[in-house]
Amino acid sequence: TSLTVEGLTRWLRTYATTIADHEEHLTELDAAIGDADHGTNMARGMTSVAALLDDQTFETLDVLAKKVGMALVSAVGGAAGPLYGTFWLRFAQPLAGLATADADQLSRALHAAVDGVRQRGKADVGDKTMLDALVPAVDAYDTAITQGADLPVALTRAAEAADAGCAATVPMVARKGRASYLGERSAGHQDPGATSAALLLRAAVK
Amino acid sequence: TSLTVEGLTRWLRTYATTIADHEEHLTELDAAIGDADHGTNMARGMTSVAALLDDQTFETLDVLAKKVGMALVSAVGGAAGPLYGTFWLRFAQPLAGLATADADQLSRALHAAVDGVRQRGKADVGDKTMLDALVPAVDAYDTAITQGADLPVALTRAAEAADAGCAATVPMVARKGRASYLGERSAGHQDPGATSAALLLRAAVK
């Protein structure tokens, strides 16, 4: 089992649908501790990605991922644009020229992607950001692979860990992003970016 | 029975108290078909008149009435200021040099006052203004005097007529003042200026 161009396309299409379904919810989460645009931002971005998938066909994973990253960078803006854009731009790098990726190759891509987010945003686990979903997800993926799980199972573990990481943002006091302006008042709310990140992993196993 | 300087002073003090009590009510009436300031305007004016009565003593009716008119002109503003100001300035004219006024002299003063309001505002009965209270009041006063009533009784008739005239403004469509901007929508509301005018007559018999 491996990730094909078709598989990645399906993942992205599923995510676009998921985001459309959750647009209001994400905006509501952002209203509580941010500026009420995360849903709109992500919807605008994934609409642009879906248009890309409709318009073009791709031979390799890296070309597809790079285009997705570029589409997000140019369509989203805000914090989510550069972060999710960087995610896919970096995801592409270890997959240069590949039409399919096995579990290890996908691990490298995910690591590159998440490291990219970390560098771009200068944040880390515990800051109440999307990294609180992404980092545990990649760790859980790696653990599952090391334990011999196949790709779908590893991705399922990743999605579960992302969900848990997302839930763990609730009590956190934000140190990065807009929510940090609220100080202690940011506690008690789930981070919108962690939520959209958890949905991204969920979309991979749908 | 006649109107003395002391009697006019008492009338004005009573009216000042009445206006203070009705400030909110007058503003509410003005909110419905005007700009929500008639109560404040009248209260500001009568506070200034009350201060005048505290500060000075007066020998004759005309000097007192003239000062009252001037105080209202300089303190009230809006439509009510020039109108009530003119009322007292003109009220003074037939009473020149008099320390007391008998029923006929008071009739002349009231006529002069109401004619002054009519001229200043270029309005007449039926336009949904204070004239709808003032004009019937003066007419009722005259009728009572002609029928041999004494001054207190004539003033009571005037106050009753003013109340009726004020109530009659409710169905009217305003042709003058701010309420006229509402056209047909001004119907169904009692005119604030007719209300303060009816209170003025009521204060005379309290």
Added chain:
Amino acid sequence: MKKLINAPDAVVADALRGFEAAYAGRVKVDHELATVYRADPPLLGTVGLVSGGGSGHEPLHAGYVGHGMLSAACCGQVFTSPVPEQVLTATRRVDTGAGVLQLVKNYTGDVMNFEMAAEMAAEEEGGLEIATVVLDDDVAVENSTWTAGRRGTGATVFAEKLAGAAAEEGRPLADVAAIARRVNENARSMGMALAPCTPPSAGRPNFTLAEDEMEMGVGIHGEPGRATAPLAPAAEIAEQLLAPILADLPFSRGDQVLTLVNGMGSTPLIELYLMYGEVARILAAHGIHVARPLVGNFITSLDMAGCSVTLVRADDELVRLWDAPVDTPALRWGR
């Protein structure tokens, strides 16, 4: 009621203190008579321009005191016209021998108080020369000799600017008054509200609107308008505001206009930009040429949300007077 104020009856006095501090060196404030004057002494032989009215319409009128516009602005209480004493004193002070033009918005209170001031001035020995122009541009109100007539709204800003420019040029009183009259005759306005305002002394809004309603044909005193209408997109609102304006003068293909899209006080600028886009589109479709646009909060109604549109059919002279230098707190260019 939520406002940045200390007490309802101190609003005007407190605001004038802040206004004086904010524009020190450019205006002077007579606090006793709540009147704002230009800081520079009036130029001998130029016509003085006095306006005024109730407060709550900021920047009108105090924000238009300065070079090329008003000589003095008499501030009344919120939504209450100033008293004759204010107007009389201001008129005397700005007269340099060339006479004084009084610009009055057509509200019964304003008209009567300015009238009394003019009567008092006329009674004085060697009485100064006064001309009065009453502005009544609001097409939401039907005009007739039987009523108080139309309200003065957006035309006021143009009359103050253009008459001010003419006065600054040293033109005689009759000319300056004629300019103001020409502005008024060629100006038409219409306003609407998304939400009412709250006068400080009343403490609550004068009327209520449902979430899906707007008020058409409102004035600038928080009064209800001519009709409550269903809330509509901006493009549609622009049509509803322009239709009665265009029909009334009437404005015709080939006309050149000064155009104001004015915020009522609590309308964000982004919405006014957007509304101007819709207005410009409709005017272009009618072949009407906007010579000079003005977009922003210029004659407001406290915290009312909504906008008004004013068109002034302008010949080249009026456009030239519009372009003349002006240096006031609220309008400033050319110096």
Added chain:
Amino acid sequence: MKKLINAPDAVVADALRGFEAAYAGRVKVDHELATVYRADPPLLGTVGLVSGGGSGHEPLHAGYVGHGMLSAACCGQVFTSPVPEQVLTATRRVDTGAGVLQLVKNYTGDVMNFEMAAEMAAEEEGGLEIATVVLDDDVAVENSTWTAGRRGTGATVFAEKLAGAAAEEGRPLADVAAIARRVNENARSMGMALAPCTPPSAGRPNFTLAEDEMEMGVGIHGEPGRATAPLAPAAEIAEQLLAPILADLPFSRGDQVLTLVNGMGSTPLIELYLMYGEVARILAAHGIHVARPLVGNFITSLDMAGCSVTLVRADDELVRLWDAPVDTPALRWGR
């Protein structure tokens, strides 16, 4: 939600169309990239000034494009920073060989998008020279290297004006950037809200406040502030805004400052005048001299009600740059 708009997702595009029409001849709009440019071609050898950010803060930034201020403003969606492509294109277009200063408000999204644009520009052959100054003047947010740091608010207006004046003088990039940096280092701001704003895409306010409450320490994105406090008189609110500002820099007796009392979007001007009076009183009591006051809506948060105060400690050079001619839709003097 009641707004003068056509559709929530068309607000920015529609407003830019209106903006272009309202300021035709003075600005040009690239509608595809939602970017506003000066209409006059950049003067060879002068530093270009590019700013931008989410929309909803009008007149910031587009209203500050023009002589003596910005060369270009990149408009994002409401409350959403622009994307790198917008910034990159604007940066390229305004460069005359003297380099480009990017002025960025300190929000994670703005910083990252401008950063990516600068990286892309650097990768180009014969890459142009770019300097970036990030503005972070909001004392409501505690500063630390562990957090996103302070928000950029009122200082932005001053940085754009003063760096713009320096650029107009033909000074080199390093100098122009140094001016902006000096402004930021000497600027402190604090904001408060009486009522929240409603982002068009959300359709409802981000937080709620009771009739007797206000929100202290708010930013300009409709986010809740640092604390909800009991509603207070203006004099008291001014104290609450100034205390943390004065203590932070700190400002001291004898300091000369530029002062902004800024409306959040739906605050009537009369309240801002009044607030300025309170601010001036407190500063006078502290022996701080207001060299230049600015009162009005200059950096807003859609239809939020409330105000913010910004102080910039200014040496004579900064005051001189403030006085330099400026000709933009929102700030204009000296020409």
